[in-house]
Amino acid sequence: MTPASSTPLHPDTLGTLCGLFRARVAATPDQVAYRQFDDASKNWVSFTWAQVAFEVLRWQAALAKEGLVPGDRVAVMLKNSVEWVIFDQAALGLGLVTVPLYLDDRPDNAAYILDHADARLLLVEGKFQHRKLAEIAGSAHSLQRIVSLVAPENGLADWSTRFAVAADWLAGAAGTAIPERHLSADMLASLVYTSGTTGRPKGVMLTHENLLWNAYYSSQCADFGPHEVFLSFLPMSHTLERTGGYYLPMLIGAEVAYARSIAQLAQDLQEIRPTVLVSVPRIYERVHTRILDSLEKKGVAARLLFRLAVWVGWRRFERSQGRARWTPEQLLWPVLEKLVAGNVTEKLGGQLNMAISGGAALCPQIARVFVGLGVPIFQGYGLTEASPVVTVNRPDSNVPSSIGQPLPGVEVRIGDDDELLTRSRCLMRGYWKNEEATRAMIDAEGWLHTGDQARVDADGHYTIIGRIKDIIVLNNGEKVPPSDMESALLLDPLFEQVMIVGEGKPYLAALVVLNEEHWRTFAATLHVDPAQPATLRDPKVVKTLTKHVAHQLKHFPGYAQIRRLHLELTPWTVDDGLLTPTLKVKRNQVLDRYRAVVEAMYADFARG
Numbered sequence: 197m198t199p200a201s202s203t204p205l206h207p208d209t210l211g212t213l214c215g216l217f218r219a220r221v222a223a224t225p226d227q228v229a230y231r232q233f234d235d236a237s238k239n240w241v242s243f244t245w246a247q248v249a250f251e252v253l254r255w256q257a258a259l260a261k262e263g264l265v266p267g268d269r270v271a272v273m274l275k276n277s278v279e280w281v282i283f284d285q286a287a288l289g290l291g292l293v294t295v296p297l298y299l300d301d302r303p304d305n306a307a308y309i310l311d312h313a314d315a316r317l318l319l320v321e322g323k324f325q326h327r328k329l330a331e332i333a334g335s336a337h338s339l340q341r342i343v344s345l346v347a348p349e350n351g352l353a354d355w356s357t358r359f360a361v362a363a364d365w366l367a368g369a370a371g372t373a374i375p376e377r378h379l380s381a382d383m384l385a386s387l388v389y390t391s392g393t394t395g396r397p398k399g400v401m402l403t404h405e406n407l408l409w410n411a412y413y414s415s416q417c418a419d420f421g422p423h424e425v426f427l428s429f430l431p432m433s434h435t436l437e438r439t440g441g442y443y444l445p446m447l448i449g450a451e452v453a454y455a456r457s458i459a460q461l462a463q464d465l466q467e468i469r470p471t472v473l474v475s476v477p478r479i480y481e482r483v484h485t486r487i488l489d490s491l492e493k494k495g496v497a498a499r500l501l502f503r504l505a506v507w508v509g510w511r512r513f514e515r516s517q518g519r520a521r522w523t524p525e526q527l528l529w530p531v532l533e534k535l536v537a538g539n540v541t542e543k544l545g546g547q548l549n550m551a552i553s554g555g556a557a558l559c560p561q562i563a564r565v566f567v568g569l570g571v572p573i574f575q576g577y578g579l580t581e582a583s584p585v586v587t588v589n590r591p592d593s594n595v596p597s598s599i600g601q602p603l604p605g606v607e608v609r610i611g612d613d614d615e616l617l618t619r620s621r622c623l624m625r626g627y628w629k630n631e632e633a634t635r636a637m638i639d640a641e642g643w644l645h646t647g648d649q650a651r652v653d654a655d656g657h658y659t660i661i662g663r664i665k666d667i668i669v670l671n672n673g674e675k676v677p678p679s680d681m682e683s684a685l686l687l688d689p690l691f692e693q694v695m696i697v698g699e700g701k702p703y704l705a706a707l708v709v710l711n712e713e714h715w716r717t718f719a720a721t722l723h724v725d726p727a728q729p730a731t732l733r734d735p736k737v738v739k740t741l742t743k744h745v746a747h748q749l750k751h752f753p754g755y756a757q758i759r760r761l762h763l764e765l766t767p768w769t770v771d772d773g774l775l776t777p778t779l780k781v782k783r784n785q786v787l788d789r790y791r792a793v794v795e796a797m798y799a800d801f802a803r804g
Contacts, residue, residue, distance in 0.1 A: 205447050207412050212379050212404040213443065214289040220446050221249045227422070230278040231453040231468070240453070240467070243278050248285075251278075255286035258369035262341055264316055266291030266377055269387060271315040273297040273306065273332075276428045276454045279345060281442065283319055288404070291377045294386045295399075296433035298777035302770060303331035305397065305777075309389050310336035313399060313628065319362075322346030329359075381405040387628055388435055388580050391776030399628030400580045402435075410583035410622040411443035413603040417590050418550060418574075420472075422449035425547075427470035429455035429479075434778060435584040436554050440474045462543065469545040476555035477562070478779055480573070484562045485689050487540065504528070505536035509568035517594060537569040544571060554578060554585070555778060557660055559683040563596035576600055577660065581637060581644055583622040587658050598657040599650075609643075613664055616650040617643040649677070666783065668698050674755045676704065681756060684748045690714045690741070693768055695786050696758070697794050705760035705797040706745065707790055709767050732763040760797040762790065 205223070210216045220229075225246040234241045264270065270292050274280045287294050295313045297306050299321060306328075310318065315336060320329070322344035333339050340358060347361045385404045389397035426445050430437040445452050453468045455461055461479075491499050508528055514520035541548065551566070554576045566573045576588030577599035586608060589600035602608040606620040619642050626634035638644050649662040662677025669675050678696040685694045685706070693709035710732075719726035724734055731737060738761055745758045768774035774786050787794065 207381075207405075207408045210408060211381050212288070212383070213385055213408055214285060214379065214404075216408060216443065216446055217249075217252070217285045217289075220449060221245045224422070224449050225249075227449065228451050230281065231451065232277055233454075233456050248278065248282060251282045252285045252289065253374065254366050254369075255282055256289055256374045257372040258366050259286055259290055259292065259317070260374050261369040261372045262317060264290065264292055266379075267293060267384065269293045269295050269313045269315045270317040271295040271297055271310055271313065271319070272433075273299060273301075273318065273320045274345070274432075275299050275321055276432050276437070278454070280432050288385060289377070289379075290375070291379050291383060293384050296386070296388060296438070298431055298433045300770060301777050302773065303328045306332045307335045309397060309399075310339060313387050313389075314338040317341045317343065319343045320345070322348065379404070381408070384625065386438075388433075388438075390580055391778050391780055398630060398633055401625040401628055402580075402583055403625055406583040406622050406624065407439060407443060409605065409620075410585055410603075411439050411447055413605045413620075413622070414440060414585050414588070415444050415447050416604050417588050419591070420444075420448045420450070424448065424450035424472050424549075425468060425470045426450060426452045426472045426474070427455055427464060427468050427545075428452050428474075429458065429461060429464075430475055430555075431777070434476075434555065435580045436476075436578065437474055439583060439585065440552060440554075465543065465545045469547045471547050471549045472552070473544075473548065473550070474552045474554070476778065477553055477558040478556075480551075480553060480558060480562055480566065481686065484565060487565075488689060501532070502536055505532040506565050506568035508532055509537060509570060510564055513567050517592075533570065540566075540569045541571060548572065550574060550591075552576060552588070554588075556780065557679060557683060558596075559687060560597035561684075561687060567594075567596050574600070577616075577648075577658070579646060581624045582606075582618055582620070583624070585622075586616075586618045586646075589657075593655070593657075595653075595655075595657045598653070598659045600658065601656045602658075608658065610650060610652060611643070611645070614649040614651065614661065615664060616646045616648045616658065616660070618646065619643050668696065668704070669700065670698055670704070670755065671700055671702050672755070676756050681749060681752060684752070685745060688744055688748050690718055690744060693781070695781055695783060697787065697797075701798050703759040704757065705762070705794065706758045707762050707764070707786065707793070708741075709764045712765055715765065732765070738763070762793050762797060 205216060205219050210219055226244050228242045229245045229248050230243045231240050270287050272280060272283050272294060284294050295315055297309060310333065316338055318333060318339060323346050329342065333342060342359050343362050343365050345362045381404050383404055384401055385407055386402045387399045388402060389399050426441055428437060428441045432438055432442060441452065455464045491502055508525050511520060511523060512526055512529060515522055549572060551571055551573045553573055558575050563573050563575065573596060574589040574594060575596060576585055578584035578586045585603055586606055587600045587602050589595060606618060608618050611617045623644050647664050648660050649664060650658050650660050652658050667675050667677055681696055682694045685691050690711055691708055692711040695707045696704055698704040716726045719731065722736060722740060724731045724737060742761055749757055770777055774782055774789065776782060
């Protein structure tokens with residue numbers, strides 16, 4: 197392997213993201229770049245860097261034939277795939293601006309983004325969106341072309357002049373000259389629309405410099421090498437996956453395999469055996485729940501052995517970090533690893549060196565379980581406006597309950613109201629068509645105001661303690677950050693989704709969506725019918741579940757306790773507008789939906 201393939205490429209010599217791609221192709225043309233599953237052959241198919249480069253040229257010819265000019269926006273609505281990379285690199289190389297859309301986003305939200313971004317072209321998967329195309333693209337007046345990877349089953353007569361199947365579109369552009377474009381690092385590379393938890397999505401303007409340097413700074417936080425295998429399943433429309441699972445592997449010359457689906461993730465882990473995962477906490481929470489479910493089916497001895505393995509493993513971890521001494525019970529580890537921990541790590545592929553968690557807070561108790569069992573979880577923090585990584589834990593300096601330390605090249609400080617501020621060359625240019633929001637986000641000194649509250653310890657590790665806008669202020673003046681409480685409640689497998697309320701009220705209450713499978717089991721223990729909606733209002737049920745809640749919150753202050761519950765079985769979803777595409781709860785929309793329910797939970801107090 198050549199020296200160029202074993203050393204991360206440097207942004208100073210690359211300039212742009214397409215410069216990164218060209219340099220990687222030149223350094224390791226015959227090395228496998230990507231792997232994805234082919235449904236037709238039922239096999240994993242590999243693509244070398246040279247093969248990807250050939251396809252990028254074909255796509256650039258097709259884009260050039262459309263008459264697109266530097267700065268034009270082109271949107272992509274694909275699942276994670278080598279085609280996503282090819283389209284992005286083809287667009288970037290022509291000076292175009294990529295607008296990523298979530299594959300399962302609501303049609304009205306996707307339509308808003310296309311129209312707001314003035315997108316000229318939209319690339320879709322096809323299998324999933326043909327039935328939605330009229331609604332998705334109907335209000336995007338600037339859209340001149342829709343390209344689908346898959347031909348529609350029933351035709352799309354309404355789109356005959358604008359619609360094209362990718363194979364025909366590419367073949368029709370053969371021989372088209374690809375214009376030479378003079379690109380610079382400060383050019384706009386992508387418009388990434390925020391998930392919109394508090395309103396309409398905002399278009400974050402990210403330059404080549406922003407994304408390239410964030411990937412490079414991130415690559416310096418661990419001993420990454422070209423031997424790494426990344427398993428990509430967090431959507432590439434999520435900037436964490438874009439930077440950490442696409443541009444970063446390209447910098448270090450690593451291979452990326454694209455998971456088939458979340459439902460097949462367990463099988464993909466076994467077949468790919470990745471060394472690096474980039475994920476949001478929800479994935480780790482689901483694995484944690486499955487582990488607990490399996491333990492419930494086993495005897496008391498198995499559960500005690502599991503707890504012992506976590507405890508001893510955690511002590512070993514703390515010792516490796518220089519925070520604890522050796523103790524005799526650590527002699528038990530080889531046996532505990534064989535009987536307990538090894539089963540968990542093997543289910544994750546057996547080769548995992550880094551499991552990166554970001555996008556939301558990871559519950560410390562869940563992190564402790566995984567770390568104790570030998571799963572190397574590293575929590576970080578970031579936001580799209582920062583490209584996105586701001587802080588992350590390191591292998592030799594890992595405090596799992598924290599969000600880690602700032603990336604090299606990234607400044608962080610605590611401002612007024614304990615707000616976390618950051619400044620670097622990774623910060624966005626601003627919000628598309630929204631100067632007022634830009635000025636509210638980035639101050640005159642260049643500090644980006646995250647809206648998150650944080651504290652920092654003596655070793656420079658930051659911990660998020662709340663979000664300024666989400667803080668619940670009770671009528672007695674007590675301030676309660678709900679996110680930690682919600683995370684604690686979700687450790688109970690009975691609770692699928694939770695949102696705590698109580699702004700201006702005398703006490704806290706919670707809207708709770710129950711896990712249907714666990715609810716049936718729980719209802720049987722109380723001898724009530726789980727299929728009857730009235731059962732969710734049964735005083736016996738509510739009282740018992742309130743005790744469950746109290747148990748999960750026993751370590752929180754007295755005023756941070758839940759006095760009322762509203763129970764549901766219908767999950768909040770992206771389609772009903774209560775979750776963002778990244779599965780974050782839209783608090784304002786949930787409050788609007790349940791306004792009458794919330795008021796009813798405080799009616800007794802008001803009458804008193």
